[in-house]
Amino acid sequence: MPFSLTRRGFLAGSAGFLALHPYSVQASSNQAHLRIMETTDLHVHVFPYDYYSDRETDRVGLARTAALINDIRAESTNSLLLDNGDFLQGNPMGDYIAYERGMKEGDTHPVINAMNTLGFDASTLGNHEFNYGLDFLMKSLAGSSFPVVCANVAKSLGASPREDETLLPPYVIVDRTITNGAGTTQPIKIGFIGFVPPQVMNWDRRHLEGNVQARDIIEAAKAYIPQMREEGADLIIALSHSGIGSAEHTEGMENASIPLAAIDGIDAILTGHSHLVFPSSTYADYPGVDVERGTIMSTPAVMGGFWGSHMGLIDLLIEHDGGAWRVVSHTSEARPIYKRNEDRSITALVESVPAVLASVQAEHDDTLAYVRRAVGKTDAPLHSYFALVADDPSVQIVSNAQTWYIQQMMQGTAHEGLPILSAAAPFKAGGRGGPDYYTDVAVGDVAIKNVADLYLYPNTVRAVRINGATVREWLERSAGMFNQIEAGSADAVLLNPDFPSYNFDVIDGVTYEIDLSQPSRYNKKGEVVAPDAHRITNLSFNGQPIDDAQEFIIATNNYRAGGGGSFPGADGSTTVFEGPDTNRDVIVRYIVEQGTVSPKADANWRFAPMEGTTVLFETGPAAAPHATNVEGVTIEEAGNSDTGFALFRITL
Template sequence: MTKSFSQMNRRRFLGTGAATTALLALHPFSVNAAANQAHLRIMETTDLHVHVFPYDYYADRPSDKVGLSRTAAHIDAIRAESTNSMLVDNGDFLQGNPMGDYIAYERGMKEGDSHPIITAMNALGYEASTLGNHEFNYGLDFLMKSLAGADFPVVSANIVKEKGANPRGDTGLLKPYVILDKEITDGSGETHSIKIGLIGFVPPQVMNWDRRHLEGKVEARDILETARAWVPEMKEKGADVIIALSHSGIGSAQESEGMENASVPLASVDGIDALMTGHSHLVFPSEKYAGFAGVDAEKGTIHGKPATMGGFWGSHLGVIDLMLEKSGGAWQVVTSSTETRPISKRDENRKTIALVDSVAMVENSVQAEHDATLAYVRRSVGKTAAPLHSYFALVADDPSVQIVSQAQTWYITEMMKGTEWEALPILSAAAPFKAGGRGGPEYYTDVPKGDVAIKNVSDLYLYPNTVRAVKVNGAQVRGWLERSAGMFNQVEAGKPDQILLNPEFPSYNFDVMDGVTYKIDLSQPSRFDAKGTEINPDAQRITDLMFDGKPVTDDMEFIVATNNYRASGGGAFPGAKGDTIVFEGPDTNRDVIVRYIVEQGTINPTADGNWGFAPLENTSVLFDTGPKGAERISDVKGVDLEQAGDGPDGFARYRITLG
């Protein structure tokens, strides 16, 4: 059945019949094309990460923000609006949500099996794809078995089995490029032959990110070196139009060896006519890229060539329109336009509104796998030897934060191997996301001891952040913790029952630093205000800061595992302003936690008590938490807690005696 869907779509892929289009509004390029001129629409999906259904498997509920079945509605519309069209994917399709993990870890891929994302792509009639970095997450055997089911070519030029003297001499893992022989209809209705070349690239950093799967099996080349070798050959072999499938972000225009985000200099390679970009989970054209060298964020061009980036998880469809003209027997691009089409928007109340409905054919093609994934996320993938709760995460070392730190440390330790920072000690910074506050007295993580399901991970980590590592010194570690300690009001020694928490300070900025030990002296003023502005430069709340039993000195060096929000300046933390990043992981923090649980089998997130409050004689403070915290009070170590009646708005109040 899947094959017939694919074949049906391909017949109308390039050259929608007049009877079909007569009642529809064609794109101006199609309307205005003259004889020997043809309008070609190139549609891009990127970073799908197995999101076929509009469903958030972590939260176990439908989502209007994701899903190839929603993007498919735009694909149908684009095809109807143009005389000639083609659909490509830009990589990162095989991994990234629980459906992908279910196939890899549970069902498996036997010879002849079809991966659900490939099944859905076949149903939509994709013409080509490239590999993203996440295609390697489950190993090469899994990858190759998955690709075997594709009704379209998958190309990748810079990942090779063995390097030769130059890229043309390499032994490729896949074909570096493909040249498709197509038929195209011009403005007078006449049909012509055209050769469309597609070449694929992936960040060479995959050799580090997936070292355990790739080391000794494949090698990576620089994207730009590879492009300059293969694109001339594509022209020699008759490619009229060359499209770069660049699973690489839009970054610096300055070329450097081994660039991860190389799409800007890639656009300057002679012979490339258009670029599909991705990897960054962003949208292009958009204001995000205003001011980037070589980039026109309004027109959607890079070095004058059309480019697009279609968001992630099916959130947008990227579209490049080319007006082609045949002159001297060859086709050339004479003008272009670029856009993206979203599947949802936020209304004035910031509520997500769907802009399109799902295409049933796409959902039907993988309904069985969707149902199996729901069963998978609802059952145990591991166990926890201790309850995971956040009722006391703001006043004591806490298991819900501990497990995040353990997973981040585990991941970054592996990622640092073979790098110049391998010998540096690794710390981990994590914050409690669900800790009451404006969320109310029930807004807490609470996973009981025993089985842990994948959907529980969203309770531990609310946001789809990706993992980062920063290199900092001891002074920056201290400053980081001083910033975090702004969570607490200053208290007066010798005075009872003072309110502890600053209500203006969000819990997601209360980073606990695992790997060091320290105390917080509440009698001192906060160095920073709630927004991170330094207001008391000489204040020192952090005391007894130790690493491996010895005082942390200002010149010590550390790697800190954190997330992209924090590492890029979110929260304005010393040492995390975007200029200390040494590693940008391709994985979300949620995925890392899931992998850690799966690999460990049974996790032991019991808090190790590495931080606490400095003693203050005859002093007590009050803080409020959820009423269900009473069931977990015996789990809390290192702090003198007692119930102190009811707090406001349904919270329960507790007293902490500091000394």
């Protein structure tokens, strides 16, 4: 039996369906099987395409998730398709629509068009929906053929949530007919209520301050859930664009899905925001969470990954008893669109649905043209050939962008006014990647796809708060990149081949030297192995020796702030800001806003002099034209290695 992708909330059972879910087969005359499908954190990923690297990928795309939706609808007698927010922003297609094409009255946003094509029943707002401002948001939502709800963002606050003038309807109750186990239909009222992290007021202050206000998620839910029951909702599904965090409610918490699930009256909860999967072992030890049963506080729950990587699925067996519907059994899972093989290669599990691709084909083509043309200029070459031996322009631009972003994010917080430093590491720096594995963007135009060359990973921005003594230790950990060098050595090997380049953090905003005569204070695992060793010397801030007690904000990424690389002061406990934006997006915004960037390295770090000592290091052969322009160090060519790398010499 063919399945239309036009808008539809439920599909009646028939003999034409194959492989029905057990609930559909077993349901009695007063029972029904309801299948709830979730997408979350799509971030405009409709096509299976990585616009930053300008190539197809099997790991993303609503067009791929659509194949799962088609199959799941076929397995059930009744189904709902819901989105959990963060659909308007997050890849270059979103930026193209917002910054280039715009949204005129009557336009339909491409991701909304794709969602309309698939027949979504409802959605809520994610925090990224506010990134382009309220006018853009409201024009984009005007094209949706499904309701979008949000209970905790208001144009004006009343004495209680029920008295708020909310930006969007806080909830919606839809009338449906549901097919029971006997094959007959019965009416049912299903309520959808949505929530977004109240931190949007900080993350998008420039768009929201003075225009809207945000309430605590739990406060809003406790007000509206009973009201929905009063208005006749038989089932209530919470669309929680909020992660699975602490079980203990605190006012204004960002990841509130556990205390939200504990509120009486919610029959199922869809979560998101964290770009993770539930049920999964990730949440095995969280209080109130049962991974085996797929529940949070005994409420059926799911989180369907991000960018279309998974489709969340909750199956409910509901029963009509005493004039009301109730959930009698449930299962939960997240179905992926790809699998990772033992050799780390990717195998697609589904193919794209043509109708969904067709719905955004024009905008996809326009986005390709957008990422391939200049969005800004650089007046210095952006290369990483010498990123491991000197201050480097490809690391400098990342630091500049992170500092620019965190300066904005700290405004109005308890950390405003603290000095902001920025930690960034080179990603493409040869090594196992080979002699061509380097960033190399010439002076002149910078296209969006060049940003993938500057920043390989989809990390998000974080800020940590540490003191000057910890800044020193952070740099000591980073200095494990280098072998110990004996004074007077000739052409000693400089770089430690076992030290990954992504752990070589350069901290911008301070100046310092690295004394290579000292052993590394830390080993590869981040353990102190030479407690008397101190490679970092002359560490200064604003031209003065750093005050060990002075507190600093360090702009970095989620990997480092959460403990990646085992850096002192970066274990998750010092994090004071968790940005919703990827480092890549921040770099793009920075380039667009600056117009022309000047990322010339400022030589804020160098090796301490060692008289009569030279060292050798490998880099790409294409480095030669840049060797004489490296600040703070004297570099000369020294031949070639037998692995295709070029050898260069530094006189210390």
